[in-house]
Amino acid sequence: MKAKILLAFLTLCLPLLASALDGLELLKKLDRNLEPESYESYRKLINIEPSGAKKEFVIYSVKKGKDQIATLFLAPSSDKGRSTLRQGDNMWLYIPNVGKPVRITSLQSVTGGVFNNADIMRLDYAVEYDVKSADDKGDHYLLDLKAKTGDVAYDRLVMKVDRKLVLPIEIEAYTASGMLMKTLRFKDVRDFGGGIRRPATVETDSPLYKDYKSVMLYSGLKKKDFPDEVFTQGFMARIDELRK
């Protein structure tokens, strides 16, 4: 009799189990909705000071697979020709006059302002974070993400996800001590062609930079594959060859 009751209980619970939110699958889907695994894109980074003064950077980026990213600075003129490379946790900066790639870390910032190197050379969230919890909040999902290693720039992310589009709406990034480092707001969902529909604007502010704001604008994002040799130190001076 007990076995029958247990079986009936489990049968009743099955639909609940089937409908339980799979946070990891959701995160992987969000990653693919944001960008193809291999792509090229152009981004404009705008740092806005409390006075309203702005400094703009334009970056060409290419990514391949889970953890290979290279970027090339196209503007301003003082930064033109600089490039960065990321292979997993390894990051390098190439400055034309200095000439040799120098190792950099994820928390440093090649642009100054609110964006750091990890923001500029971001890997898929599912590559760097485990899902601690995933909650259905009705109009959105709420994901609590924990960094897989201590080398990741932010120890914890709290991500508000658009339920319908499966795209981030807002991300809060915290240090290991629980301090809020920055908040990213994803806006202006646009069709980039090739089945890519994602926010074209990411606004960021940080309590560490009071009254400062940084904006990242996307354009020319498209799926593209590259040879592995593009993501090597020797190619950092030649990234411009990839542009048409």
Added chain:
Amino acid sequence: MNFAAAVFTVALTVAGIASGAEQFSFDASEFEKKIFDTSGYLEEKLEAMSLRGDAPAYRLGYPGKPARKSLVRSTTTLEASARLNLDAFVADLRAQAVSAHDALTDTRSEATVMDSGVRWSAGPGYVVDIGKRVQRWGKGYAWSPVGFIERPRDANDPQASREGFVMASGEWTKRFESPVSTVGITGLIVPTSGRINTDFGQTGHVNPAAKLYLLALDTDLDLLWRGKGARPQSFGVDFSRNISSALEVHGEWARTLAAPRNTVTASGVTRSAQANADAWLLGLRYLTGGEVTWIVEYYRNGNGFSARELDAYGEFLAYALAPGAGAALENKARAVAQSGYGRPNPGRDYLYLKASVSEPFGWVYGAAALTAMSNVHDGSWQLTPEVSYSGLAGVELRARLVLLAGPAHAEFAEKAVRNRLELQARFFF
């Protein structure tokens, strides 16, 4: 709601939209690749120097000039680059024109092709390059013992622009799914003749060199070699690795076979010898929680001069350049300086320490740094506090103070310049 209230509400809403919801736009087509592209900068530098007018180095540097206690120098530098992009072929040129003016040397102007050539990218992993190029071997920040085929870096300003040598090179790079994830092989020749690379060494040599690069277990590794020719044969190794996201360690080791070494006694007796010489460097970069980047390097130059040898050289200069010593002794002093003692860091052991912080005290785009460099054996040192600012579009500003001191006849205490204040503005185009 009456009409006035409605108008007021609408006005407030419009004002709110205007002030709070700034619209940004970006179209990548504005940044399409150009077939012909130019860039560069104009730099204005003002230096106020306190001089050691009575130091032998002053008399060596400014022969026949009266002793001065101070000097102001203004330098204008124009560096322009042009690039022609023709698919797999890229032709480029980087040239620099410098005009300096001060009361000791009046106006000096010179123009130099720093870097120029043609690159053929036969594929993502194959490159052939011919021209005047700057090879930057090694992982050191202030020095590079394995920089076998390049002009030495200025440890006072490691990121300063340098001039290349004429060379031909081929490079092959391959990625692998293994613990050794990248392999790169570079082969070069740096020919010397009466017309090209005259300052590389003896003429009539091909001067082959090669580098094997490996990214193995997240560690950058290079094996480097320069064949015997205009310069003695050298070989070495370097490495760089991130121990954590905040700590990087690097090192270099080089051996030069039958390296020439010239010394002088206090009385002016010179001696030439040849011996194998080892040089090495160990360093680290560490980013603290407070965003301060520390760079620490220890440099051992096996072919450098000991404190005793530098002391003897200092005594010889004082004797050879004393008033009334004669032209023959002055010429000998100049020849001895050019044989090795006069190079920027002629000593044997150096310690370099730089602490820099980006955006200190919330000063966005600002940076501050303090650099200390010391000749470990003679106890002389150089201290350089500096601030820089890059918040204006296309403009970089830098101010720094260079302070030098040490015991008598010690390296940094014997330089012609006692202290120097530099103000520099770069305008990029």
